[in-house]
Amino acid sequence: MSGGGAIAATSGGRSDAPLSAHALGRTYDGYVALGAFDLDVGAAELVALIGPNGAGKTTFLNLAAGLLDPTSGEVRIDGHVPGSLEARAALSFLPDSPVFYEDLSVVEHLEYVAALHEAEDPEARIDELISRLGLDGWEDALGSELSKGMKQKASIALALVRPFKVLLADEPLDGLDPPSRDTLFSMLAETKAAGAAIVVSTHRPDVIAAADRCVAIRDGRLAYDGPPDPKVLGEIFDRSELEGV
Amino acid sequence: MKAMRSARRRRYVARADVMEVLYRVYLGAIAAVFILAFLAGALHEVPADPGSVAGIRSDAPAIIGIAVAVVLLAGLRAGARGGPLAIEAAEVRYTLLAPVSRRTALRPAALAQLRTAVLFGAIFGAVVGNFVFRRFPGTAVEWIGSLAAFGALVPIAVLGAALLASGRRLRIGVATAIGGALVAWSVLDLALGSNSSPTTMLGDLATLPLQHGASPGLAALGAVLTLGVLAAGLLGIGGLALEAAQRRAQLVAEMRFSASVQDLRTVILLRRQLASERPRRKPWIRLRGGSVWRRNWQSFLRWPVVRVVRVVLIAVAAGGVAVGGFDLTPVLFVLPGPLLFIAGLDLIEPLAQESDHPTRRLLLPRGSAELLRTHLTAPTVAMAVVLLLAALAAAAIGGNPGLALGVGVVVFLPLAVVLVCAAAVSATNDPYEFALNPQLAQTVSLAPIVVALIAGFLPLFVAWKVEGGDGAPISGALGMDFVLIVLALVGLAALTLRFNKREREAQ
Incomplete structure (x- = not known):
C-alpha cells in the first residue's frame, strides 16, 4: 500500500495495543452514554462493535477519535492521548455521516487530506482508491453533487488515503451497493493484513462474521467481548435489536 | 493547508x-x-456646558468601562461554549484531526473574524467621534481618532477574551465569574471615582480628548492589555474543544443559511441552541389555567436566568445609551430601538411558536388574526415593564432623573406596542414568501428593525430638542405619541393582514 493505508504500530504508551481504553466514561447531564468501558484492540485485529441504537458505540468512537472528551477513564491511540499530534497521525476515523468542504471536489479533498497526513506518493493511492471504489467520473464533483452512496464512498476514500495505525469506522457499509460492500470488505482485509487495528461499529451480520472479535455494548456498558459467536450474541440481544443475530 | x-x-x-x-x-x-x-444637518449641536463636560470627564470612563465589561462577559461566556470561531464541519473532521498544529489551522479564521469586527468597530467609533467633537473640547482628529481606536479595541478585547476562554476550556461558571468580576471592578471605579479597571482604561481612551493629557498613560495601558488578551487568545487557540467546535459548525452553518434568506426567527432559535438556552424545567412561579394571556406568562416564567439577565441588561443599556445621547451626541439615539427590539423577540416567543406551527393554529376554533391580537397583550405589558426599567436606569445613570422618567411615562405604552408589533412582524415573517423578489424580501425583513429604530429614536430626539429649548414639552409629547400610535396601528394592521392571508390560503 503506497502512501496511505495501515502502517506498523509503534506503541509509545503504557499499553502495547494500538487502541486501548480503560474505565472510559462519558456522561451528559447525568445520563451515562458510556460507563467504565474497557477495550484493547491489537495490531492486525478487526473488532466488530455492536449494540442497539443509543448503546454508546458512536460515543466510544468519538471519544477515541478525540472528538469528545471523556468524563472518566482514559483512551490511548498508539499510546497517546486522543487529540495529540501523534494520536491524530495514527488514527483514521470514518464517521457515520460524511461531511465535505462545499467548494472542494472529491479529488481535491483526497489531495488535501493526503497532504495534511504527509502520505507518500498520494497520486497513485488516490487513483487506486477512486478506481476501486467506483468513483471514476466523479473526481471533480463537489460534495453537494454526490448521491448518498457516492458520499459514503468518498468518505471511505478519505479515511484510507492517508497512513494510519488505527481505523475507526462507524457503520461504514451504510448506503453502499453490494459490489461496493465487497470492495470495502477486501480493503478492510488488506488494511488488517498491513497491521492496522480496526474497530467497525455495525449492525450487519456479514461484518460481525468477518471480524476477529466482537464487542457488544448495551446501555453504555460492555455486554460481551469475545469471538463473534451468533449463539452467544443471540442470548444478549433480541432479534429486533441486532439484525441477523 | x-x-x-x-x-x-x-x-x-x-x-x-x-x-x-x-x-x-x-x-x-x-x-x-x-x-x-x-x-449632521438635523442635529445642530451646540457646545456642551462646562458642568456637563466635567461630569462626563469624571464618570464616562467608568460607565463606558461597565458597558465594555458586560460585552466582555458575553464574550467570555461564548468562549466557554466553544465560540467565537465558527468553522466548517469538514475543517473539524479533516484539518483539526490531522497531525498539524491546530493553532496554525485556526488562526486564519480567527483573524478573518477579527478583521471584520475591528473594521466595523473603528468605522462606528469614527462616525460617533465625528458628531461628538462638535459638542466637546478637543479637535475632530482627536475625537475621531480616539473613538475609532476605542471602536476597534472593543471587538479585539471581546474576541480575545472569547478565544482565551475557548482555548483554555474555561467552564461557563468560571467565565461568568471572571466577566462578573470585571463588571464589578468597573462599577467600583464609578463609585470611587478611580480608573483602575482595564475596561475603565478603555473608557479613558474613548474620552481621551476630554482628559487634557491626564490619562493617556492609562488609555495606552488599556490598549496594551487588550492587545495582550488577544495575543494570549491567539496563542492558546489550539486548545479549542472539538466537541464544541463540531456542534458550533453544524449550528452556525444552519444559522448562516437562515441569515442568508433573512429568516431571523430560525436564527434566533439556532442561537438559543448554540447558547444551550433552554426553558426552565421548573417555572419561577407556577401559573394554572389555559388562557392565551396565561400561556404567555407561563412562557416568561420559564425563562432561564441568562435570558432574564439579558433583557434586564438590554433595558439598562438602552437607558444608558439614551443618557449618552443627551450628554455626548444624539446620534446614539439610534441604538435603544434596535436594542429593545432584541428584547421584543424574546417576549414574542409564544406568538412566534403559534406561527411556527400553522397546522396546530388552524385547527383552533378561533380566527388566526384574533388569536394573534390576544397574544400581543402579555408581551406588550412585559415590554412596558422593560421600558420602565430602561427609564429608571437612565434616571440613575444620568444627571436628570425628571427628564428620564418624564420621557418614560409619556411614551412607554405606545412604544411598547410598536416594539412588540415590530418583533411580531419579524418573528412571523415567512422568508420564502417573496423568494422570487429578493429586494422585496430584504425590505420586509429589515422593515421591523427600521421601525423599532425610528420608534426608539423619535421620543428621545424630541425630548432632546425640547430640553435644548426648541419646542414646547406638551406639543412634543403629543406629537411623539401620535407618531408612535400610528406606527403601532400600522404594525397591527400588517400582522392582521398577514395572518388573515395565511388562513385564507390554508382553506
Missing part, C-alpha cells in the same frame, strides 16, 4: 458576482452618506 486555502479563496472570488457585490457596496455607501448628512 496554505495552498488549499489560497485555492479556495481564488475559487470563491471567481464564483462571486462582482457586479452584485459592487452594487451592494454602492447602495450601502449612498445610504451611509445620506444618513450622516441628514444627521
